[in-house]
Amino acid sequence: MTVRPTDKSDEIDTTRPHPARMYDWYLGGGANHPVDAEMGRQMLALDPRVPVMARVNRAFMHRATRWLTEHGVRQFLDIGTGIPTEPNLHQVAQGIAPDARVVYCDNDPIVLAHSEALLRGTPEGATAYLRADVREPEAVIEGARAVLDLTQPVALSLVALLHFVTDEDGAHDLVDDLLSRLPSGSYLMMTHATADFTPEESTAAVEKLTASGITLTLRSRAGFARFFDGLDLVEPGVAVVDRWHPELGEPVPGQEDGTIPGYGAVGRKP
Template structure:
């Protein structure tokens, strides 16, 4: 494995902030400081983060149940049990999974991500999500892009503005996927919260040096242009196949504040 890039601990990073929300230890004072400011304003944020993670695991199990055996997870975050490959390989031991993130802390933990079943295969790409060609080229060492792949971009795109190329990177990634592949997304939205509260959260992220682009349902739906959205459609995270389990402690009465969806490439 290549040498770990130097970690910038001077400002928050989304992966480490998410780790803090989930009660992890792989974060630094700037991550904790922003996390504490945000949760003081909105104490439900850690529960919302767990609800998003629960959706990721449900979606992975659902995809494995549809016969998908290859997964590309971009914006992986710091490992938290169970990981995506564990959910996939529990149902399909031969599943092949590639993770991708740009935070060196995630790279430092990559070995924890790369322990799977003997029948399957795992890989890790250290790259920014916008480096689509590099991600796909390196992932091809593990994945066969001539066959269906489930592409997951969960809790990632709201950290990229339109100007940063959020829509473009989805188009570039899905263009390389075979027919029968799936795109899976979760994304924060202002639609379920008072305008003033959404504006305040947006400003707090920005003040911490983190891009935050919460999108409406209409803007979220644009990511799925040209794809066939599967049931139950574009819904709140807690409404997407709840029968698949993953209960979240403290979820009662809490809204995830995120739209989620999955779509098949025709």
């Protein structure tokens, strides 16, 4: 089963940098514009490991998805999907379990314009794209319900997303709300950028991004761990992103440059 989006009428602003297109530029993709590359180069001047962080996030998603699928999870809700970069989450999950069902969710017309690449799943499973915002948990869950069986466990993927949601917008409450709508046995898989290891560079990066209209909240290890309150953490618990089950995937080039400034974890809802 494949559910395809139909509305591609939103206008995309190419006069200001955009996080999804910058992420695409870091990964070497072609769905970005000069304004994104320029801001990306400014970030590189502050910390040359930024593209490594982008690749490490993708590698974490692959490893976590593989671990979850191998441990019986057959449904995934990926919020903050971003511009498709193969292999996408459904390709990892359905490569192990062809009947896996995946709903991608993003509020961005940029992602919508490229979403066809997200919908090439297996005939046994299902892939769908949902236009919705993480700040509207009820709309997200109701939209996902058309494809996912919410009486069965779901893996909620929030990879490299919540650092764009401020405390004022209730980031922790949003995650709690989403998880409260999922059954026992569901999982949260998540990564998040931090300033714990590079405070000066991080402060400068936040200032530059804020000036360009991009909000970035770099939470501490404790702030990240709060997202998993009440969940049973999968070993090794909260870890620097590239150190979460590295044996499940190939090492990411550039890791020798020092500690990657981000955390990752997977937790199970009791």
